[in-house]
Amino acid sequence: MNGDEQLLRLRPGLLALTTATPIPARFHSPALYAAVMTLNADEYELLRLIAQSPEPVAASDFFQTIHPANFERSAAEEDPRRVAWQKKQLGLYKAVIDLHDGNLIRIVHPANGERPDLVEATEAGHAALT
Incomplete structure (x- = not known):
């Protein structure tokens, strides 16, 4: 086990935060990604609502x-x-x-001109909420 692997085992997510070196595929997991990404209040609430939906949702x-x-x-x-609301x-x-860029939601049904993209939370998205 090299130093990076030892560091990652001791402090999950630290390697991703401190170096541009890609994390080896064997270390990819929703829990690891969720530990690295910090959600702001709007992202968290939006992800929570999407994750609660029983089917893909716009x-x-x-x-x-979220913001009436x-x-x-x-x-x-x-x-x-x-203006503030906009x-x-x-x-x-x-x-x-x-x-989406953080792989916390995925597009299940792309927009078709009559409705927007329909999305659902990914495994990593669900893990980020715990």
């Missing part, structure tokens, strides 16, 4: 649940509350991309 279906609008529909486009909604789209 991640954007949860955006209003706190302004009247008649509010002006430049209303600070509307930024939060865009942040949730970024969270979807980050969760």
Whole structure:
């Protein structure tokens, strides 16, 4: 066992955080990845809701649940509350991309022009929630 393997055995995730050297495939596991990736509050809540869904779901279906609008529909486009809400909604789209890039969710049914991508949590996604 070389030094990197010993370090990884003693401190899972440390190798991935301290070096650009790829982790050998035999060390890949959802639990290891979950230990390395830190989720922000929006990513965590979005992943939690996706993971709870019994079938593939459009991640954007949860955006209003996570950040409901706190302004009247008649509010002006430049209303600070509307602008702040729009930024939060865009942040949730970024969270979807980050969760996908982190292999915590996967696209089960790609968007088809009538509906968005339908996603589900991966094994690593479920592990990240524990």
